[in-house]
Amino acid sequence: MSMAEPMLAPAPGFWNSPGMRRFRRHRLAVFGAATILLLTLACIIGPMLLPYTDTFIDIRSRFAPPFSGPHILGTDPLGRDILARLLMAGRISLAVGFSAMAIAMAIGIVVGLVAGFYEGALGAALMRLVDAMLCFPSIFLLLAISALIQPSVPSIVLLIAMTSWMEVARVVEAQIRSLKTREFVQASISFGASSKRTMFRVLLPNAVAPIVVAATLNVAHAILAESYISFLGFGIQPPTPSWGNMLESAQSYLTSAPWLAIIPGAAITLAVTSFNFIGDGLRDALDARQD
Amino acid sequence: MIGFLLRRLGQALLLLLIVSVIGFAILHLAPGGPLSQFAAGGDMTQADLDRIAEQLGLNRPLPVQYAEWLWRMLSGDWGRSYRDQQPVLHVIGSHIGATLELMLTSTLLAMLLGAWVGILGAIKRYSIFDSLATIGAMIALSIPTFWFGLVIIYVFSVGLGWLPAGNRYTVGDGSFLNQLHHLIGPCIVLALVSTAVWSRYMRSSMLDVINQDFVRTARAKGVPERSILLRHVLRNALLPMITITGLHVPTLLSGALVTETVFTWPGMGRLFLDSISYRDYPVVMGILMFSAILVLLGSLIADLLYGVADPRIAGSH
Numbered sequence: 001m002s003m004a005e006p007m008l009a010p011a012p013g014f015w016n017s018p019g020m021r022r023f024r025r026h027r028l029a030v031f032g033a034a035t036i037l038l039l040t041l042a043c044i045i046g047p048m049l050l051p052y053t054d055t056f057i058d059i060r061s062r063f064a065p066p067f068s069g070p071h072i073l074g075t076d077p078l079g080r081d082i083l084a085r086l087l088m089a090g091r092i093s094l095a096v097g098f099s100a101m102a103i104a105m106a107i108g109i110v111v112g113l114v115a116g117f118y119e120g121a122l123g124a125a126l127m128r129l130v131d132a133m134l135c136f137p138s139i140f141l142l143l144a145i146s147a148l149i150q151p152s153v154p155s156i157v158l159l160i161a162m163t164s165w166m167e168v169a170r171v172v173e174a175q176i177r178s179l180k181t182r183e184f185v186q187a188s189i190s191f192g193a194s195s196k197r198t199m200f201r202v203l204l205p206n207a208v209a210p211i212v213v214a215a216t217l218n219v220a221h222a223i224l225a226e227s228y229i230s231f232l233g234f235g236i237q238p239p240t241p242s243w244g245n246m247l248e249s250a251q252s253y254l255t256s257a258p259w260l261a262i263i264p265g266a267a268i269t270l271a272v273t274s275f276n277f278i279g280d281g282l283r284d285a286l287d288a289r290q291d
Numbered sequence: 292m293i294g295f296l297l298r299r300l301g302q303a304l305l306l307l308l309i310v311s312v313i314g315f316a317i318l319h320l321a322p323g324g325p326l327s328q329f330a331a332g333g334d335m336t337q338a339d340l341d342r343i344a345e346q347l348g349l350n351r352p353l354p355v356q357y358a359e360w361l362w363r364m365l366s367g368d369w370g371r372s373y374r375d376q377q378p379v380l381h382v383i384g385s386h387i388g389a390t391l392e393l394m395l396t397s398t399l400l401a402m403l404l405g406a407w408v409g410i411l412g413a414i415k416r417y418s419i420f421d422s423l424a425t426i427g428a429m430i431a432l433s434i435p436t437f438w439f440g441l442v443i444i445y446v447f448s449v450g451l452g453w454l455p456a457g458n459r460y461t462v463g464d465g466s467f468l469n470q471l472h473h474l475i476g477p478c479i480v481l482a483l484v485s486t487a488v489w490s491r492y493m494r495s496s497m498l499d500v501i502n503q504d505f506v507r508t509a510r511a512k513g514v515p516e517r518s519i520l521l522r523h524v525l526r527n528a529l530l531p532m533i534t535i536t537g538l539h540v541p542t543l544l545s546g547a548l549v550t551e552t553v554f555t556w557p558g559m560g561r562l563f564l565d566s567i568s569y570r571d572y573p574v575v576m577g578i579l580m581f582s583a584i585l586v587l588l589g590s591l592i593a594d595l596l597y598g599v600a601d602p603r604i605a606g607s608h
Contacts, residue, residue: 132309265438
């Protein structure tokens, strides 16, 4: 990385912009981005290349350990191929992570924008709502609501989004409040721009940096949240596999088949760590004050 | 100071009120509301359900029901468990001890370990130790707590046989040493995230103080380096950690729920999970409100302690 860098022609553009260069210098962030890219590709293409589907039951090779036969990562108590299930589960877990993030960001951005723009009573009320929601430990809130609804992939996505937009709202609100006093915003208002235009066309584009960072960390949070509630049995329901529910029964087989627990957990850790590394790298890269 | 205290208390009470509205809304916005517990059995006619709604006062307007619910909560009547008709506060009370034991010991462990890592990282900034600690903290924050628990059980209970795989003590042996032995595993698991958080904040807090003028002055006066670090830097760097600890309560409670499940630890988290499976709404609501109160208390106490430790804060408000 660092050796190849001086040889690149200093052409302007996205890949050579100062922010992009700072991101590439952050080796862990590059590692994270590469891992997520590989993981996503593997989950999309992988299942088509495997000789087994995630639901095929190979009854004669139940509990096959990894690297011991035709099943590369072994089989589960029913004789299903773990690699096939891991990749199918990855599709669900990553999709839940990204879509929950998208909804949480939409809620958080709107709440943060409105609260930051209209300080006064409306802003105060919205931010107190954020504070109050943050008083509930996230898992408790997730589980309490999940007990009330029919668990399905869309409802789990909504549930995670509904309990994870508050941090984003805080970040956006703080950013908007500080931007509001700047001249270019004052100018826009004095030119007669509508509140809506000022919020979405003037303020929001200038708050993109912290939003992008928050979004990345939010995906990490959503994947973790899904794995927690699925592990506890209230999330994605079998036979649909997710990284969390693959671990649900793993504890009973910890002595005889530890790979059942180790493999999906390692996948979750890898994905979440990667998103956290990317978020950290983006924070450094988008913080223009550093140069 | 008194004004600061009162203002902070007022804010906390207002938040508690909003928290109670959200709690009540969750209970009543559920499809079927609190009645769903009875409807789920399937052997009741609509007339039966109407009669139960009448008896429980569930057919009245929601604001009236909320006011009554709130009044009861305030006067200490949190309802009765559907499972065994025990008062909810009593049920919570008999489980909170195990949870607090776990939370306090793991916080202590995390403080000592996290502070040590953070201080060393700040002193030897950008060293190999510092880089490894940074990466380690990031990974620690990404590992699912339940999975870390399973790994600990696999290595130390199944593999090495050093630690028990769960429960608070061996039945028939309630000795202190036996309880301590059972505490080690869950304590380590719960402390993982807190240690990572503590080490990160401790490091940046130390770096903030190290670069301040009074530290340079002390150095210029010829104060020994060790004494500068311990007497001048550490003392001031520990101040913000009060706030971190206070704000860490929700994460700690969430972690405790998962840890208790993996280690079959008879605390509030496991009670919550059992109550959800049983659709025991009064207990679920009770624990939800109780944990929110714990969170509020945590941040309130942290703020007050910070005000006491650093008089500038209370004065500036």
